[in-house]
Amino acid sequence: DAGxxxxxxxxxxxxxxxxxxxxxxxxxHNSLFWYRQTMMRGLELLIYFNNNVxxxxxxxxxxxxxxxxxxxxxxxxxxxxxxxxxxxxYFCASSLYAGGPFRNEQFFGPGTRLTVL
Amino acid sequence: DQQVKxxxxxxxxxxxxxxxxxxxxxxxxxxxxxxxxxxxxEGPTFLISISSIKDKNEDGxxxxxxxxxxxxxxxxxxxxxxxxxxxYFCAASGGSKLTFxxxxxxxxxx
Numbered sequence: 001d002a003g004x005x006x007x008x009x010x011x012x013x014x015x016x017x018x019x020x021x022x023x024x025x026x027x028x029h030n031s032l033f034w035y036r037q038t039m040m041r042g043l044e045l046l047i048y049f050n051n052n053v054x055x056x057x058x059x060x061x062x063x064x065x066x067x068x069x070x071x072x073x074x075x076x077x078x079x080x081x082x083x084x085x086x087x088x089x090y091f092c093a094s095s096l097y098a099g100g101p102f103r104n105e106q107f108f109g110p111g112t113r114l115t116v117l
Numbered sequence: 118d119q120q121v122k123x124x125x126x127x128x129x130x131x132x133x134x135x136x137x138x139x140x141x142x143x144x145x146x147x148x149x150x151x152x153x154x155x156x157x158x159e160g161p162t163f164l165i166s167i168s169s170i171k172d173k174n175e176d177g178x179x180x181x182x183x184x185x186x187x188x189x190x191x192x193x194x195x196x197x198x199x200x201x202x203x204x205y206f207c208a209a210s211g212g213s214k215l216t217f218x219x220x221x222x223x224x225x226x227x
Contacts, residue, residue: 004160033215035217039219040219041119041219042119042121042123042206042217042218042219042220043161043206043208043217043220044217045214045215045216048214056214059214091160091161093160105151105163105166106163106215107160107162107163108153108160108161108162109160110158110159110160111158111159111160
């Protein structure tokens with residue numbers, strides 16, 4: 001298995017532009033997570049899906065952020081409009097839900113480094 | 118408010134010695150704890166976990182200790198190897214979400 005795939009690996013954009021990050025989870029996994037990593041706050045959970053349904057989006061910082069999972073093999077995280085403070089590394093992770101999504105190992109993708117100028 | 122704290126941003130240890138990485142948490146509802154390891158330009162990878170019903174879990178060179186009364190856990194690596202050089206994240210779960218610390222960068226020197 002190729003593991004969790006994220007694209008792009010790096011994104012540089014200007015303030016106000018729309019940014020779309022993409023994720024392909026590991027085949028067979030039914031839970032998908034979007035995280036953001038910053039120096040100050042470490043890894044923060046933004047949203048997670050179970051069986052393609054958003055379960056908890058309380059970590060999404062504001063309405064400029066949205067996430068979708070149209071099918072079991074694809075998810076997007078969109079920022080519109082982007083701001084310099086959104087600059088961070090965004091990780092997607094997947095796992096197999098078995099009695100609780102936070103009791104099982106999560107497999108992370110390599111991340112997307114986003115820079116908003 | 119950081120509910121999971123890793124107060125040492127970095128640690129340097131000589132090869133062959135013990136590495137001890139510490140983590141403190143504030144939420145008494147946390148009942149499951151994990152350690153992840155991260156190399157540059159890669160995503161974190163799971164290392165070891167412990168349930169709150171235990172106070173120790175061992176896997177090869179890696180041992181995690183949990184002190185619930187002190188709300189403290191630690192990861193011991195014995196013996197430390199150069200390939201262990203990475204950022205280590207502590208994470209805690211109360212069932213609803215996984216909360217990560219800010220990480221500790223471990224450097225194992227020759």
